Amino acid sequence: MEPNIAYIANLIGDTARSRMLTALMADKALTATELSVEADITPQTASSHLNKLLDGELLIVRKQGRHKYFQLKNRQVAELIEHMLNVSASISSPKIVTGPSNERLRKARICYDHLAGELGVKLFDALVREGWILERGSEELVLTAQGHRSLSQLGIDFEVLNKSRRPLCKACLDWSERRTHLAGSIGKWILNDALKRQWAHQDLDSRAIQFTASGLNAFNKQYRI
Template sequence: MEPDISVISSLIGDRARSRILMALMSGKALTATELACEAEISAQTASNHLSKLVGSNLLVVRKQGRHKYFQLANHQVAETLEMLLNLSSTLGSQKITTGPADPDLKKSRICYDHLAGVTGVALYDALLGQEMISENSQNITLTERGELFFQKKGVAVDELKKGKRPICKSCLDWSERKSHLAGSLGQWILEDALAKQWASRRLDSRVITFSKRGVSQFTRCYQIEPGSFL
């Protein structure tokens, strides 16, 4: 028996769900709330849609804390959506009003209490490159070298070790789809940057704004390649 394409197609054929899928076409993993916002629907409705999409194996989900990160299940799904995109554009259908994501939000923002966005990912890569942190299968740890480095910066590493919260934790970045640094050390780094006025929080937003001086100090402090920092 031939597979029934109407099942999958009708899943894609709902406006809210197609907007969710389009948002995920970037390959990035997004949370349920972000997708609800993207599709301009309530969280309940999004939850319903997302469970359908996961149930039909169009999406996969990864739970992280109280967040759920959704992604396209595989390359084949992305390719099929791409075909539909091409077809839709050649057949000349209407255009969608796509809310352009805030470029500042993409650049650097706060993720609970630590730095995310391009900046956060650059920091993570720099620390990894200098072997301040090491990546095992899933977990990351602060290396001896890293421990010395941060002690010199004034971090009470021993105090952090006593805490229940892990010092280093990798957190999936939704705009970059790469890891950035969470955990108590990630929190410290952001707080430190804010305290030194390298950066400031923008009101009513998750955006973090670095000053010109802040960028140069921050990149020098953690040996971040200037190129990876816009």
């Protein structure tokens, strides 16, 4: 038999569960209670949903004291959610409502482990313009020799990155901008570096990334945005 995609899709296809999954796209482990708040349901209901998601192997859980920390099982699952976000965003009928909290999400947010939103797209454009990465076709990205040099100077350790089997650069479609932004281990490094330098911090309650005024300046300068 072919794999049963209805099972997985049905799992994601519930409003409460899909909200939990989307919340977990921030790549942060969340507790059952936090997720119940996120999904706007009671803890009992959340407990039932979380068990289903565990059964379906979309989540993993770590127990710490009286807390349970849930997170997405792996990158494959995260990429599936991302894919669904993209397809959903390209649909016309259920209109996308604009709100104040979404303004921040649209500006800059975390997409599993790299920067997305307006700033993510700007970053990508700048890297291409400066010749650090090269677009081959519309989906394939290549790091140039110059990009390698420049990023090394910024402190990236390619020795470490090359050890992982993950590609350095990867194109990721942005659902709010409908444009490409940078994923892959370099994308991850750039976000982590900005957080480490305290140019920005992640919102406690959402996937939004808040840049400080000076942090944004430094970030823009560093990447010629």
